[in-house]
Amino acid sequence: MKMSVFKACLSSVVLGLIGCTSSQVDPSHYSGFLKDYSRLEKAESASGAPVMRWLNDDAQLGKYTHVYVEPSQFYxxxxxxxxxxAQALQSITRYFDVALKRELGKDLVLxxxxxxxxxxxxxAITAVSTRPEGLKPYEVIPIALVAAAVNTAAGGRDQTVEIxxxxxxxxxxSNQVLAQVVRKGSGKPLENDQTQLTLEDVKPVxxxxxxDMRLTYERLRSGQK
Known part of the structure; x- marks a missing residue:
């Protein structure tokens, strides 16, 4: 009987700690920032990352000479x-503005x-989260699994960062929508749940x-999809 209870506990640990982090935003997690999500389709960014996006086929990108980047926000x-x-969150939105202007300014006048x-x-930044990192393959054995569970409960496990x-x-x-995109990425893992997130942890994302936004614009302007 005790062994059955142990196995049940072990199973719950496995289900709770093992998992594949999707690199695409689940529709149930859409924030409501965009006006219409119904037209979004699965696609790849210019660098090959999975995204959800919609492109207006009637858009004539060749007529645009300037770009105005609205201040990014959390939504x-x-x-x-x-x-x-709060300071880390603010630094992320400020840097997003800098990155967008730097890249889009290569093709258009700011x-x-x-x-x-x-x-x-x-x-908009629609999510920044941290959670315990999933088990590594070598840890999926009974003894290591129990040790991993204890480590997680104590807050000592690496924290996965998603944005x-x-x-x-x-x-x-005209205020006509030319394109929409939804995507997410994984930042640098934090050492434990006491480690503070900084801009440097998500800067590469x-x-x-x-x-990718700049490269996608260049492709679309040249007639590619």
């Missing part, structure tokens, strides 16, 4: 935690406000998003 309003401070022949980029974004691209004159 919905975030709640700081022991690992994710505008200080919406105007003629201008694309408006409306970005997600939603962005809309609009015509500044944000840089990748900004670069």
């Amino acid at each position: 919905p309003k975030p709640q700081p935690t022991a690992a994710i401070s 505008a200080d406000a919406p105007g003629p022949h201008t694309i408006v980029v409306r970005p 997600a974004t939603e962005a809309a691209f609009l015509d500044a004159d 944000v840089d990748g998003w900004a670069s």
Whole structure:
């Protein structure tokens, strides 16, 4: 009887700690930032990362000469935690703005406000989270599994960092939506649940998003999908 109870506990540990982190945002986790999610389709970013996106086939990207990047925001309003401070959250949105302007400014003139022949980029960070890292293959054995469970309960396990974004691209004159994208990425794992998240932990993810947006724009402007 005791062995059955032990096996049941062991199974619950396995189910709770082992799992494959999806690199795509589940539709149930859409934030509501975008006006219409029904047209989103699975696709790959310019760097090959999985994304959900929609492209307006009627958009004439060749007519745009400027880009206005609206200040990025958190949506919905975030709640700081022991690992994710309000200061860290603020630094992430500020850096997202810097990265977007740096990349998109390579192809278009950066505008200080919406105007003629201008694309408006409306970005949001829709999630920043940390959670215990899944078990590594060598740990999926009874003795190591129990030790891993104890370590997790004590807060000593590495913390997986996930961050997600939603962005809309609009015509500044007509407010017509040109494209939408939803994606997420994994930052640098934190040592434990007492480790503070910093911008450096997610900076490569944000840089990748900004670069992909520029490369995707270049492809679309040249007639590629």
